[in-house]
Amino acid sequence: MTCTTRLPKPVTDVWDWQMAGLCRGQNSAVFFHPDNERGYARAAREEKAKAICGNCPVLAQCRSHALEAQEPYGVWGGMGEDERRQIINAARRRLRARSSGHSSERYSSSTSRS
Numbered sequence: 001m002t003c004t005t006r007l008p009k010p011v012t013d014v015w016d017w018q019m020a021g022l023c024r025g026q027n028s029a030v031f032f033h034p035d036n037e038r039g040y041a042r043a044a045r046e047e048k049a050k051a052i053c054g055n056c057p058v059l060a061q062c063r064s065h066a067l068e069a070q071e072p073y074g075v076w077g078g079m080g081e082d083e084r085r086q087i088i089n090a091a092r093r094r095l096r097a098r099s100s101g102h103s104s105e106r107y108s109s110s111t112s113r114s
């Protein structure tokens with residue numbers, strides 16, 4: 001079942017950045033993989049999507065949303081699924097460490113790329 005608790009509230013101001021995304025009106029198949037896509041085909045499709053993201057005026061908002069919402073699929077904010085998963089998992093490890101007495105911030109951008 002889809003978890004929607006991490007999604008932003010359904011308020012227009014929270015979602016307005018999406019209106020300026022360069023992916024708007026583009027074929028979503030560039031940003032989301034088909035079933036069983038692997039290897040070179042997947043890498044080539046993701047690079048094409050990331051090239052679009054690289055010129056997008058709302059890249060930062062998009063990336064922030066994808067990390068906060070823990071979007072499991074697609075290229076968002078110039079990041080693929082594996083890159084987001086690494087950042088989210090690292091944030092979880094930091095939170096666990098913090099709860100056991102160590103401190104850190106939530107989503108570090110030190111491992112992000114544009």
Ligand code: SF4
Nearest residue numbers: 021023053056062077
């Ligand atoms: S950063 Fe990429 S996925 Fe996000 S709105 Fe822009 S073009 Fe779309």
